[in-house]
Amino acid sequence: MEVKGTRVATAALGAAAIDxxxxxxxxxxxxxxxxxxxxxxxxxxxxxxxxxDEL
Structure with a gap:
């Protein structure tokens, strides 16, 4: 579950940076x-x- 949380956090930070x-x-x-x-x-x-799939 920790990997999924890291992926979600990375996507959120990326979206904030783009914004x-x-x-x-x-x-x-x-x-x-x-x-x-x-x-x-x-x-x-x-x-x-x-x-x-590379997890």
Whole structure:
């Protein structure tokens, strides 16, 4: 379970980093910005941790 928690934390930190980089007015295009951050966090997680089957 510890590995899964690490993966979730990495994805969340990646999403937060993408969100901070995108910046801008958070009230406009909020859903688009959220989607960009989530996708960026998931991609960063994949790069850092590799595919799930390599655990």
């Amino acid at each position: 901070a980089m995108v910046g801008g007015n958070s009230s406009r295009h909020g859903k688009l910005k959220l989607a960009e951050s989530v996708i960026g966090g998931l991609l960063a997680n994949r790069v850092v941790n590799g595919p799930p």
